[in-house]
Amino acid sequence: MSQFALSRFPVLLSLSVAIALxxxxxxxxxxxxxxxxxxxxxxxxxxxDKLSNKDIPTGQGGFAxxxxxxxxxxxxxxxxxxxxxxxxxxxxxxxNGTTVGENDDGPDGTTNSLLFTRIVRAGTYYIRVRxxxxxxxxxxxxxxxxxxxx
Numbered sequence: 001m002s003q004f005a006l007s008r009f010p011v012l013l014s015l016s017v018a019i020a021l022x023x024x025x026x027x028x029x030x031x032x033x034x035x036x037x038x039x040x041x042x043x044x045x046x047x048x049d050k051l052s053n054k055d056i057p058t059g060q061g062g063f064a065x066x067x068x069x070x071x072x073x074x075x076x077x078x079x080x081x082x083x084x085x086x087x088x089x090x091x092x093x094x095x096n097g098t099t100v101g102e103n104d105d106g107p108d109g110t111t112n113s114l115l116f117t118r119i120v121r122a123g124t125y126y127i128r129v130r131x132x133x134x135x136x137x138x139x140x141x142x143x144x145x146x147x148x149x150x
Contacts, residue, residue: 004111012051013025024082026055026062036066036124037043037142038066038067038068038129039065039066039067039068039132040067040069041058041067041068041069041127041142042146043069043077043144043145043146044143044146046141046142046143046145047067047141047142047143048138048139048140049065049129049139049140049142050082050138050139050140050142051063051064051065051086051129051130051136051137051138051140052137053136054085057113058130058131058136059131060134060136061133061134061135061136062086062130062131062132062133062135062136062137063130063131063136064128064129064130064131065128065129065130065140066093066095066126066128066129067126067127067128067129067142067144068125068126068127068129069124069125069126069127070080070123070124070125071119071121071122071123071125072119073119073120073121074118074119075119075146076113076116076117076119076146076147077092077116077117077119077144077146077147078114078116078144078145078147079092079103079113079114079115079117079127079142079143079144080112080113080114080115080141080142080143080144080145081112081129081138081140081141081142082112082113082140083131083138083139083141084138084139084142085135085137085138085139085140086132086135086136086137086138086140087104087105087111087130087131087132087133088104088111088112088113088129088131088132088140089102089103089104089113089129089130089131089132090102090103090113090115090127090128090129090130090142091126091127091128091129091130091144092115092125092126092127093125093126093128094121094123094125094126095123095124095126097109099119100117100119101115101116101117103115104132116129116137127144128141130144144147
């Protein structure tokens with residue numbers, strides 16, 4: 001390729017050189033191992049876990065962690081999130097990214113979260129556990145219960 005042809009595409013040349021250099025860089029493999037991977041949940045089984053600065057930053061000083069569940073149309077579920085370390089918030093998010101339901105403070109007057117919802121469409125859903133405000137880390141308990149219709 002002539003010098004003139006190369007000078008017409010300096011951005012492409014710089015980009016291809018950068019890609020070539022990064023492709024062989026040892027940090028590339030590390031970055032790829034940190035792919036978003038929500039944790040699977042089992043209905044009716046309590047999960048004890050901990051939010052830390054290695055989780056998803058919320059941009060408000062707190063952190064979040066996601067779990068994944070498969071739900072059917074007509075399912076009724078409760079999501080119970082408690083913590084003595086931080087003010088909890090829980091979200092149920094559809095696979096297209098829309099929020100199906102959320103709860104900050106449960107009906108018992110505490111800063112724990114309790115969400116009841118009925119599923120309209122079958123599919124993959126994500127349960128996001130997060131802290132409210134700047135206190136963003138600590139232990140929590142999460143339980144998702146599939147209610148039986150009466």
